[in-house]
Amino acid sequence: MPHPQDLETRDRILAAAHAVFLKHGTAGARMQEIADEAGVNKALLHYYFGSKALLADAVFLRAAGELFPRLFGILQSDAPVEQKVRQLVPTYIDFLRPRPYLPVYVMHELHAHPARLSGVFAEQGPAPLDVLRRQIADAVAAGEMRPIAPEQFVVNLVSMIVFPFMARPALQALLRVDPEQWDAFLDERRRTVADFFLAALRP
Amino acid sequence: MPHPQDLETRDRILAAAHAVFLKHGTAGARMQEIADEAGVNKALLHYYFGSKALLADAVFLRAAGELFPRLFGILQSDAPVEQKVRQLVPTYIDFLRPRPYLPVYVMHELHAHPARLSGVFAEQGPAPLDVLRRQIADAVAAGEMRPIAPEQFVVNLVSMIVFPFMARPALQALLRVDPEQWDAFLDERRRTVADFFLAALRP
DNA sequence: GTCTATACCTCGATAGAC
């Protein structure tokens, strides 16, 4: 973009767009609502981002960029398996708690717009499961762990962490949990999910 | 609606709307695309359903109605816990496999449109966790199970079943799994998730 | 850089023939 830009205004617009897109999805979002939320007028959105589609791209990359890397940062480390699990569960729950719309937004956009995938995982490094695969193999050989494929390991763990946020409205109704009990419910998951997961790995 | 109706045409439209709404979400769906998919013209959609919003309501109720009841049908039965788990995992995975968009669609609509909740869970009966709560208490007292709150039990189990479908595009990229390997990955989950879950409950 | 005013167009909805 050849335009001169006020970065502070640009950030305000991007933050407002983030909030509105996450709440309504790209198709359901209105440029007017973003402008209102940012305290500017519609024309400025086009001045800074060119079009709704380009603004949506920027927001999606931002959202996916906070969702995925902090998962794989922890999983790829060389720390022992148990320590990684015990660290990931509370860390990620604390991250998602103030961002309840983030996972559904990202997954919905990926379904409706699969081309977005290339943008997100382009700079992705080598297969991220190698460290974990060796750690599991060693623990199994030492008789300390039941065998499990590393893919299943990761998906089981991430499922239990992320799914409750995606299903929150349904779970609140099905479990008869009002919004304040929901916080206690998440606290309990924060405390118990790692234990539950590690218990499943006992030989 | 006081209109006379051709039920076969109405069903074709509803099925087409189901497909299009699930793929793009309510806001992203176009009445023209639904008409094309059903092999009729736009005007007929209004003849049968009145408006896009009403058609969207019908589709959402239909989708939520296949997603939730078959979960709680199994969980509320009087069968032993282990049997319920071993039945639910393959049954539900087989159900979702040909409907990969269903969970994300429902959860996204519930986030963007929380009022829909009332429509879905209105006819819901009494608290559905009572059977499970007693079964867990008995098993724990008999020394056969680690203690766990029934809410956490259900959410852990359902998370591992449903989440992979919601996150499929991301998981395929992150795990380096191409679409045909994805089927094998789901087969493995179908075989292993119940064992994994039950292993976590061992005392 | 930021605003107001407006052009342009997509899309949901309706009218009316058959």
Place this chain on the structure above:
DNA sequence: GTCTATCGAGGTATAGAC
């Protein structure tokens, strides 16, 4: 019941003043 043709609201995008 189903179609063609068209209207009008609402939304993105642009022009141009400041």
